[in-house]
Amino acid sequence: MATGDDPNPMEEFLRQFGIQPGPDGTFDINQLVGPLQQAFAQFSQQMSAAGDGDGLNWILVKDVARKTTAASGPDPTPSPTQAASIRDAVALADLWLDEHLAMGRIDTAPVAWSRAEWVEKTIGTWEHLTGSVSSSLTGAVAGLMDRPEPEFAGMAAMMEPMMRTAAAGMLAAHVGQGIGRLATDVLSTSDLGFPLTERPVVALLPTNVGAFADGLDVPLSDVRIYLALRETARQRLFAQVSWLGPQMLALIEKYARDLTLDSAAFEEAIEAQMSGGLSPERIEEFGNQLAGKLFKPVLTPEQTEVLGRLETLVALVEGWVDDVVTQASAAYLPRAAALLEVVRRRRASASTSEAALKTLLNLELRPRRIRDAANLWAAVRAQRGVEGRDAVWNHPDLVPTGADLDDPLGFAENGHVTPAADDLDAQLARLLDEERGKGDAS
Numbered sequence: 001m002a003t004g005d006d007p008n009p010m011e012e013f014l015r016q017f018g019i020q021p022g023p024d025g026t027f028d029i030n031q032l033v034g035p036l037q038q039a040f041a042q043f044s045q046q047m048s049a050a051g052d053g054d055g056l057n058w059i060l061v062k063d064v065a066r067k068t069t070a071a072s073g074p075d076p077t078p079s080p081t082q083a084a085s086i087r088d089a090v091a092l093a094d095l096w097l098d099e100h101l102a103m104g105r106i107d108t109a110p111v112a113w114s115r116a117e118w119v120e121k122t123i124g125t126w127e128h129l130t131g132s133v134s135s136s137l138t139g140a141v142a143g144l145m146d147r148p149e150p151e152f153a154g155m156a157a158m159m160e161p162m163m164r165t166a167a168a169g170m171l172a173a174h175v176g177q178g179i180g181r182l183a184t185d186v187l188s189t190s191d192l193g194f195p196l197t198e199r200p201v202v203a204l205l206p207t208n209v210g211a212f213a214d215g216l217d218v219p220l221s222d223v224r225i226y227l228a229l230r231e232t233a234r235q236r237l238f239a240q241v242s243w244l245g246p247q248m249l250a251l252i253e254k255y256a257r258d259l260t261l262d263s264a265a266f267e268e269a270i271e272a273q274m275s276g277g278l279s280p281e282r283i284e285e286f287g288n289q290l291a292g293k294l295f296k297p298v299l300t301p302e303q304t305e306v307l308g309r310l311e312t313l314v315a316l317v318e319g320w321v322d323d324v325v326t327q328a329s330a331a332y333l334p335r336a337a338a339l340l341e342v343v344r345r346r347r348a349s350a351s352t353s354e355a356a357l358k359t360l361l362n363l364e365l366r367p368r369r370i371r372d373a374a375n376l377w378a379a380v381r382a383q384r385g386v387e388g389r390d391a392v393w394n395h396p397d398l399v400p401t402g403a404d405l406d407d408p409l410g411f412a413e414n415g416h417v418t419p420a421a422d423d424l425d426a427q428l429a430r431l432l433d434e435e436r437g438k439g440d441a442s
Contacts, residue, residue: 056168058127061176062119068180069115075207078112082206085221086112089228090202096229096328102390103236110202110228115183118205122189122196126179129249130360132257133171174294178360185352187212188231190238192353193314193367194252195245200235204228216342218335226339229325237317241393244317251310256361258303265293295362311367312402318347319373323381323389326374344370369405376400376408383412 069075078086090110098105113121182192189203190196204227213223238245299307322340329336347370357363381389392398392415404411 056127056130056172056175058123058172060169060172061127061179062123064173064176065119065123065180065183066116068177069119069183072115072180072184073207075115077114077117078206083112085224086110086204086206086228089204089221089225090232092225093228093232093328096332097233097236097324100328100386101233101236101324102387103233103240106200106202106235106239108199108201110204110232113203113205115205115207118183118186118189118203119179121201121203123179124198125196125249126175126360129252129256130175132253133175133259133261133361171294175360178356181352181356181359184208185356187227190231190234192357193318193365194248195238200239202228202231202235204231212346216339218339222333222335223339226325226329226333226336229329230321230343233321233324233328234317237320237393243396244313244393247396248310248313251306251313252361252363255303255306255310255363258300259362260296261294262296294359297362299362307363307365308402311365312369312405313399314365315367315369315373315405316377316400318367318370319375320377320389322370322374323377327381369402372405372408373400376405376411379408379412 087110094105183205185208186192187205187208189201204224209224209227210220212227213220216223326336326340333339347367354364354366357365377389380392384391392400398415400411401416404416
């Protein structure tokens with residue numbers, strides 16, 4: 001039992017349901033069964049949208065994400081005029097790109113998305129990438145129920161389902177807010193540097209594009225075409241290079257599997273809920289407050305290696321896009337070089353997207369070597385031509401490594417020596433095989 005002025009969270013939790021201790025200050029477990037069962041049933045009905053306690057309810061995640069985007073400002077459905085402007089920009093981008101890359105056009109029509117539509121269209125990928133995080137809930141909740149007070153030992157079995165439900169709801173709110181924040185910042189489908197849709201599609205978000213262009217000394221139409229060039233090139237790459245997107249997502253999934261919840265922060269949030277009343281609104285509030293505190297900050301050596309590989313791949317993708325778009329736009333967009341610098345500064349800054357990825361997956365994705373990658377691709381193009389540059393993507397063993405970025409001319413002339421497969425490569429191969437198996441079974 002708590003002493004002095006320190007409140008006992010479990011006692012406060014029981015009091016909110018009208019359950020009081022006896023004259024001696026203890027609870028009689030036999031007398032608690034009926035009231036607790038009634039309280040649990042009432043709470044379970046309230047939290048029916050939060051999931052079953054063993055995972056996340058993605059309807060709730062999506063609802064929180066939509067609320068987050070709505071709270072950030074107006075998010076109108078793109079008008080027919082905006083949609084037509086994006087279709088025209090992508091059509092022009094396709095024409096310009098045809099001469100400057102070997103990848104053919106994709107077969108999906110370009111579209112304009114609101115922030116809410118970006119959430120809807122990418123939620124399936126986020127569910128896959130963050131699914132392993134929810135598996136950490138069982139251990140975290142078990143730790144919460146391991147309390148030293150003997151009078152509460154008999155209640156643990158009854159309370160654990162409620163605590164699992166509360167934890168699942170809080171984590172769903174946390175994940176939903178991270179996705180919602182991303183939606184307020186991204187400019188296009190794969191603006192983060194990796195694919196988020198099942199099929200390649202070029203989509204721009206007019207609201208976010210307008211905010212990006214605000215204050216630039218460049219016409220909005222030029223900004224739109226420039227961003228359309230970047231997204232179209234990126235989607236052509238993902239469509240043509242079948243191994244690239246799955247390997248990037250497998251790296252993220254591998255990284256997420258080793259995430260560990262910060263038990264102390266999680267327990268503090270749960271106890272605060274218990275003392276103030278468990279309700280869907282308070283659970284969402286505490287899920288939002290966990291931003292930046294949910295995961296243990298220390299990465300394992302394997303996570304550090306995975307993150308390095310992922311950052312190199314993102315740098316290679318974005319550096320390749322830089323080179324392709326610079327060549328394709330040189331004769332048509334006088335301010336293309338200035339726009340490239342704006343994009344680079346945006347990537348280098350602590351953006352909303354970076355903070356949201358940190359919230360979602362403790363992922364600080366800062367591919368610092370994009371300029372080096374762009375220089376490498378330019379050197380390969382000068383040495384081997386456009387076809388030779390793009391042929392490097394034909395197999396993962398041909399793609400530059402982090403070490404190759406230090407010697408772009410050497411790579412352009414000789415390529416690199418293929419390293420022997422290590423344990424991490426074998427694990428990623430297994431992940432990719434599992435994904436192919438799922439696709440075959442569906």
